[in-house]
Every structure is written in C-alpha cells, then in structure tokens.
Amino acid sequence: MRKLLTAFLAGTLLLATGCAYMAANDRAENTYALYFQEAYLNTVPGGDALRAEEVRIENDGIIETQQLAEALVTKLLAGPLDETTLKSTIPAGTTLLSVTVEGDRATVDLSAPYSTLSGVALTMADYAITLTLTQLQTISSVSITVRGQELAYRDKQVFTARDVLLSSTEDVVGTVTATLYFLNESGGLTPEEQTLELYEGDTQVGAVVKALERGPEIRGLSSALPDGFQAKSVWLEEDICYVNFSSAALQVVEEPAALQLAVRVLERSIQSLDSVAEVRFLVDGELAAHFGTFPLRGAAGE
Template structure:
C-alpha cells in the first residue's frame, strides 16, 4: 500500500493539472488525502478542495489554518493528524517556516510524506512562497531525509519495496462495541516488522464496512517493537489533551493487545508511556510488570 500511495503521489505532483502550483481564479485550494484510496485508482492520493479567503487575511496563515481544520468533503480526510495546531509561521524570503505542535511528530513513513506534501502544495500556490520547512515544537524531525520541500519534490518508494507479507488477525469493534476479528494479508516494506505493520493497519481501520475503527481520531502509538516474544507499545502522553473526551482508549489498547498477540511470535504486550512504564494512560489503567 505504501508503494502505491507514493506512486500515486508522484503522479499527482508531476501532473500540474491537479492544481499543483497556481492560484485558481476563484480563490485558493487546500490539499487533502483521499479517504478511500481504492476509489482513487488512476488518480492522486491527494485531492484539492477550494477555499475562499477574506481579502484582509494573511493568505499563508489563513491557508494553513484552513488546512488544519480539515476538509468539508466527506470523501476526503486530513493527511495531518487531528490535534495538530500551528505554533508559528514565519516567512524567510521565499521560504515558509512552519512550526507545528507535537501531534505532527507522531507521523512517519508515507503518512509523513503525504502530510508534508499537503502542507507544501497548499502554501507554494502563493507566488511569494517557493519552499516550505516544517518543524515540530521548533525541532526538525531527524528521521526525515530532507527538511525543506518544494512543490516539485517527489518522494517515490523504490522498486521492489515490498519485501514480504504477513497473515494477521486484526480486531475492530462491531456496532455493539464488541471486538471482532478481521483476517488480513499485510504487505511488509523494507524496514517494517510484523508488529509495526499490525499497528499501522489498525490505525488505517477495517476493510469490513460492518466494523468500525478501533482507534479514536487522533490516537496512534508512538512506536512498537518486539524483544524476544514481548511486544512493547510506546504511547505518547502529548496526544491525550487533543483526544475527544469520549475517546474509547480502553478499546484501542485492547484491540492493539489482541491483534499483536495474534501473531505467532508475540506472547505478551506491554505498554509504555513516553518510554517509561506507567500505571495509567489517561483513564485506562496499565499493568506495570514486577521488577
């Protein structure tokens, strides 16, 4: 899937007919992600939505705030994580330096690529902005291969990126809130592990229309890794303040536990908060192993 999204993004950026860099005559455009990439066959992973700005508004800040607010079209979703806020926007010559809150730092891989490109394409339609630099709480994301983007930047997954597959069982809630299994075959990419692929698939949601997402909007594990037969899931306390009050975190953690423990090489799941054992994550009690 990552390879396909990256390839679709490549097509989007190369075909400037998709509103790639000029201000439309009737206003501006915002770049959002297709909610269902299967319905976007032959099109781009990102699609535009028109927006009108007040003449008195500073266009760069207004466009970025409108992008963070999300799309009105239900077939689109925001490539930027829920709860991300704009901390500052500074113009340095033809470069826009955008500083975002910690929620943006949870992105990685193709999700980060899409979010970076959505911001870059939205801002570089302004004639005075040729490049965009995106930081999180004033810091660059060290795992990025580059820190400054232009509308012509295309990040394409290499050929042969899929290195294997994994047969997994994911758990999603039905309409009664009961977790149900969904059998899936996940593609593994270079640098992937089975546990990271399971966490990513849970975040992307079920394929079965009778099932609902297991994660509340804005929630995602910070990292997931395996040591011997124990899977460690590191959660971010910084996300708690941005989650809805009725977020079913207990459901999300239970879905993670069941899905990860369904892997043959996982016998136990342990949760960390900001890299340390904790007795709770928000309202959900966590088990702290005995020393």
C-alpha cells in the same frame, strides 16, 4: 513505483471536480487548493496519492502572505470537506503554533502530534503542506517544525513543490483491518475500524501502533495517547505481541489514569488483529507486569 511530480503547475494531481490541476492564475479569485490524501488509493487512476480540494478565502486583495498562509494551514488541519473520498495526512489533534514567511520561504511550526509521523506518512503530510503553501506566488519553499524543532530523522528539512514524490498503490504490499480505540467528546472510548496500508518492512502490529499515534480519521474523536507517550518497539512471536517501552517514555505521563488509559487502548487495539491472542509489555527490554505501582497486564478487560 513512486512517481516524481516533475512539473507542479502541469502536475498529475486531480482536483475534487475531476479536472486537471489548475495553476493559481486559472482558479477563481480568492479560491485556493488544499491537499489531502486519497481515502482509497486502489481506486485512483494512475495511483496519485494526493488530491486538491478547493476552498474560498476572502482576502479583499489586501491580506498579507503570512496571514493567507496561516489561513490555508488552519483549513488544512481542519480536514477535507469531502470525507468520503479524502482524508487528512496530518494527525488528529495537531494544531498550528505559527507560520512565518521570510523571503520566499514559509516556516510552519506545529504541535507535538505531528512528530508521531514517520516514513511514507510523514512524507505525505510534509508534501500536503508544501503543495498547499507553494501555490502562493510569493512562497517557493516550506520548512516544517514541531515546537520549534526540526525532525532530525527527516532526509531533508526544506521542501518545494518540485520535490513532491507521490506514493502510489504499487508501494502498498498489503492491508490489514484493525479496530482502533479513541476518545469521544464525552471522554469515553469509541472503536474506529481502519484499513491500514502495509509497506515493505511493515508489520501488522507495528501498523496498529503507528495508526494510534497518528490519531483517528473520524471527526469528534481524539487520541488517548498522552504527548510523549510512545512505544519503543513492537513485534509478534507466534500469537503473542510484545510492546516495549522505555522507562523515560512512561515517566513523561504524569497522571496514572492517563497511563492506564493509554496502555488499555494499545492492548485492545492490538488484540483486534486476528493474528494476536495476547499482548505483553516490556520496560527497557524486560518483561514487566507493573511500572511502579501501575499494572501493565490485563488492562484491556477493565
């Protein structure tokens, strides 16, 4: 079962050093905690999903809360230093648009990739940001937006440290290994093998699509999916995977080459699953070999 972190300052999270969580007053001066996800949840005693990694931010004692919050979120977006046991909860390519602090509440505005998160993944990312910022004595609650807009499908929009509901290994009902394709720094496709956790109600093909939307785990790679490009639904019938797009989602991609690459990445990544022999595409629920003049079949072999 998931575990409620009912007392943040005496919490059950472990620091990278293996010591119990230290309150801000117990840490060295100018040292702060950034929260990341355990890379291998099945090896974590007690099943705690988030762990803190300490960083130093020189503030000379005069830095404003808002500036310090911006610095913490910027470092959080950069990912953990210890990439062998920790990984970021935030999709690659997410950038900080702004941090504002009014009273004891910080509002963090992030770029579009953050909106690809949902379910447990969104909860983990929200709470990683919340724990990172509420260690500051002047911040007790956090609101997270994307391009200035709240995510309407969230159960709540304002978070505190005491809200944190940690995921444990008991939430995971299975795993699947998939080869996902991302862009390298030269613009070519690079495969990245990921072990994807399956929660109740998840499917293997759905997990692959969500992982592509979240982005790569390896630094130096980036998502090949354009902003706004998203599959409406995906399912498996025998060994054929069906990917359904809304015509509106395809129309947001202005460059034909970008659309072709995105479809190619989806097809190749899904076909890396042992259970999938073929991928077929639909537009607005209808099987489609083309969208406009662009072919939606056979992209993987190009």
